Amino acid sequence: MFHRFSTWWRALSVVLLGLATLTWPLAAQAQTTPFSVISQDAVANMSGAGVSRFALTLAVTKGTTNVVQLSLYPQIVYRSEITALMNGTGPSTTALSSTAIATPTCITGSTLNLHVSLFSAQGTGPSPLCGTQPLHLRLPCSATACDGVYPMSIAVTINNVRSVEWSMITVHVASVLHPLLVDFVPMVDSMAWTASALAESNFGVIANYPSFPLTFAVSYLPLSQAMLDSTNRTWRSALSEALASSQHRAIVSPPPNADLAGLAANGFSSEVTQQVSLASSLLRTITGRFTDGPVFLATPPSPATLDALSQVGSSDVVVPDASFTPAPSNTLGWGAPFRVTGATSVTALSTDGGLEQLASDTAIEPGRRAAMTLATLAFLHFEAPNASSLRTVIVPLNVGSISPTYVNDLLQASQSNPFITPSTLASSFNSSLIGTNNSPSELTLNFSTTSAWSSANVSSLTTLISHTNSYLHAIASPTQTAALQLYLATSEESGSSSNRQRAISAATAYLNTQLNGFRIDDSGITLTGASSELPITLFSSVHYPVTVLLHLITNQLSFPNNKKVYVVQLSTSTTPLRIAATDRQGSSLTLQLEVTTPDGQLVLAHAAVQVRGVGTSVVGYLLSGTSLFVLAWWWLRTYRRKSRGRHAR
Known part of the structure; x- marks a missing residue:
């Protein structure tokens, strides 16, 4: 069962999440439903005798709970069925099995703790009770054939008003040959500083799992802000604690508007290097940790962007699956690294857009969302349960917008999930895996255009870079260094040449205020x-x-x-x-x-x-000597005249 946070912690996480994402309508919707799922086991491990059990904890609003009903539906075959469940739409088929309790007496306050037996067609055994009422479900399959992911409806009738939420439960029977390599990637972007309290909470949760492998994707934007804000040291401390474990790695994630392709095309390859290395140097200053080699791109790139990274030594790149049509996560050809058409020497992996969307869906309570995330990963395993090579799934988790309760439930349950093996990103970029499991060895990006630069952009940026780098040699203050580097880096943005010129002018104006001091x-x-x-x-x-x-x-x-x-x-x-x-x-x-x-x-x-x-100069000495000579001559002459006059008398 998922680890349960105290009531105050869950309430705090909901408030912080609402503030951070500004999705008040969704948050309000989630909080005003008659009931919510606090926690749910994602996997029911079925024995050879066809017996398993799972737990479900609900929070119900005030009122009379008339009926609680659980129903299982036929196994999920297509991923689109999961998308429908996320949107609150269940299967149109008849339920395979249902169980219900009327006027449950196992409620403690507003919390309803349910334990449910799940049997195969031939399975038998005792069923847990809610008061005197048993809770059990039965699948119409033999024990060895029940493996799979099943939609589950949770219906609660309060004051004679029935409400339904949808979730999933995974039945595990057979041994797993190759668990999925799952790379959970906490993203530390500008949202991590905007919603700093929420990010700190997520850092704290991650720090509680020091043996859990994962990889942070870090942007220089929040790191620079943390360096410049001398009053908020708790954020820096929380990040340092989250990265204290050697199992918690970090990679660089340049800001989405950094024009890497434009920099390379206009002769600023050194600035491409700086765009990549700035986050590394700031992270080392704040936490003492170094970054691994791969680069995480949060928005779809062009081939020129990937080429620019490759030319400065960053050839392993994570890209969003929205970069391709169709998205790899919507096909069966996912899970292996691949080459990118038009990008030289680049090895890429794509994120899973569906799981990223699910992880950030605030309309689904954290406990139910965690169970659905793990059920989706199990479904991906069942797509090719006998795959001969390892498959990788990358799940981004934005620490500035995601619920700490969800992160805790997800990491807690992932530790014992038979279908996945948590991993760090660097190990997934193995060139020997390219093209394995019938996955494509090369994909073509959707985007190929690059932004135009004016001659004024090039000349003014050249001057700004020269002056900034020269002045950086003069200062040792980490804070001021971060400020200058941030102004320079953010001026190298994509978009129109006029917008870029305004950014360059702003950076130049800031630099000049320092130089004029x-x-x-x-x-x-x-x-x-x-x-x-x-x-x-x-x-x-x-x-x-x-x-x-x-x-x-x-x-x-x-x-x-x-x-x-x-x-x-x-x-x-x-x-x-x-x-x-x-x-x-x-x-x-x-x-x-x-x-x-x-x-x-x-x-x-x-x-x-x-x-x-x-x-006294040489001329002075000559004048002084001449004066003394004239004075001596005059004195001698006067003395002789007086002597002659005395002898004459």
Whole structure:
């Protein structure tokens, strides 16, 4: 049976889910039904004697519960039948078996715990009771032939009003030769930050299953926001705890509007690398974890997009099954990696769109949704129960919009489900599996167009990249680094050239506010001797440390070891310096000062400073010597005249 959360936790998850997805009509519909499924066993394990049992827990609203009826219908043959059940439409055929209890006495408060026996045609045994009323269902098949997935209706009559919900139950008899490899992929995209409380709850649930293999698909958008928000550290801590286990892996998921194909086509392959590596570096900063090689694309790509990824070393890619017509999940040729027409050296796997839709369907209660998810996976197994090679199913789970109760029920039950083996994504990209089980070895994408770039896009982005990368060499602040990288990355978007230009201009404006935060004091300097010190003051209005180069440009001053470039750490608003200098000419001069980034590519500040010298020069020595000579000659001449006059008398 699924692990049951307390009532307050379930109520909280419903509220958070409603806030995150903004699907109030659906949420209201789910909460106003006369009853809901709290939990349900997804599998009934039938013995060789044809006996099995499953549990079902219902929450009923206030009122008199008149009748509870369970009915099983013929095995599901087509996947479209599952879609109908998701939409609340059951089979049109007659039920195979039904069981009902009138005025049940096994209700505790508003909770009805039911245990149901399920027999084959020849199976016999005791049936669980609700009060004095037995609950049992019987299938018209021998024990060895009952394997399959069956639609199940749950009908509850309250105050003489009958309501019906649809679910599924899987009957397991025979051993499973090759369980499906199921890759649950918690998606950490922009919704994970918008609905941060909900995402934190899902991180907490996943952290409780450290031995459960799964792979996070991480976008740099929420990671950057987490780096920039110094007040919300709980989100970062929750993500770190969810990734603490070595069984919990992570891969990169570029934002849907990142124009990877356009970047590559316009000579910005290094930015394709940055679009992939940015999430990796941010994740390592936040959690200390590295990412695996595959890349997860949340929206259908073009062949040029896949080529751009391949050229920078990302050749294993997960794509939505909506990228193809028909979608692989709607055919029998799913479950194996494949090549993509027009994309060189790319190995791809597709997600299962039907399971992704089911996982996010808030109109279905979490407990019933988890049971239906696992029943769908069992149905996929039964499509080819004797498949000779492993088959992979990828199920995205968006942590910013999905119920934590659903995630808990799903992971809890998956641990003992005989039809699936939870796995991480990297192991599914085995080239030896291409074309196995009669799956296609190559598929053609629906989308082939790429967005157009204007010459202004190219030139302005070139400048922005150059200036940003140069300034990044000057700063060590992780927060400011994340901000600059985020502005640059989000400017490289798909769409029209005008929209792209606006994004580039916004990123440039932000960068310029940082670059304009430096100044040099241009007050005049007076040297008091031939050898003295230059007092130079640098000003910074940014609120983080910056390492810069100070260049002294002049041919009239000499410096120790002829050093004219100094590394300066600007960690406060004012940085005074005293630099030794020698002025051998004693004349006034103009000293040019420049502050640049460490690579010297970007000038942050410039000043022309007037320097006045008052020390003794060579000319001064000559003038002084001449004056002394004239004075001595005058004194000697005067002395001789006085001596002659004395002798004459």
